[in-house]
Amino acid sequence: MDFLEDKFNDILDRNETIFWTGIPNFWTWMFTAVPVLVIGLFWGVIDIGFSTVWLYKAPAEMNYFFIPFMCVHSFPCWGSILYVFYRYLSHKNVAYAFTNKRVMIRSGLFGIDYQIIDYDKIQDIQVNVNPIEKICNVGSILLNTGNTGNNSNGYVIKKGFRGIENLMKFSAGSRRFHLT
Secondary structure, three states, X not given: OHHHHHOOHHHOXXXXXXXXXXOOOHHHHHHOOHHHHHHHHXXXXXXHHHHHHHHHHOOHXXXXXXXXXXXXXXXXXXXXXXXXXXXXXXXXXXEEEEEOOEEEEEEOOOOOEEEEEEXXXXXXXEEEOOHXXXXXOOEEEEEEOOOOOOOXXXXXXXXXXXXXXXXXXXXXXXXXXXXX
């Protein structure tokens, strides 16, 4: 996977060596959009039903208000469809790497974003396999930095490698490198 290492060359420090690179499994990456899509389509069905009744019963002059209102009100529907396209198009830019110094997560659609976590910031590593990942024979490694970010409710934000293959082999290696 030399082509993946090239994706991180611009942000490598001097004397930093990449030990592993990977990308998320496409199907598990796309499946994360399914709950959003289901809720959005449910919202859309309700909006279509409401719009049909309104347009049939309401006076025509009320449509000048109603049509723009429904375009905004139906955002969960069309927004969920756009989210599926975003996930599809952004998959090609997602890559993971761990080096002798830190963990790097590359993502983005129009611009490339990097999340970098130094090993001394990692408090806990969790290896998870949800039912969809089990079907695809992949899993996730979540990194807990103890950081809640801008999250005022105190929930810890976990970053990590999602949908990776050979999970147990990788997680054993990541613990070894985490300790050095």
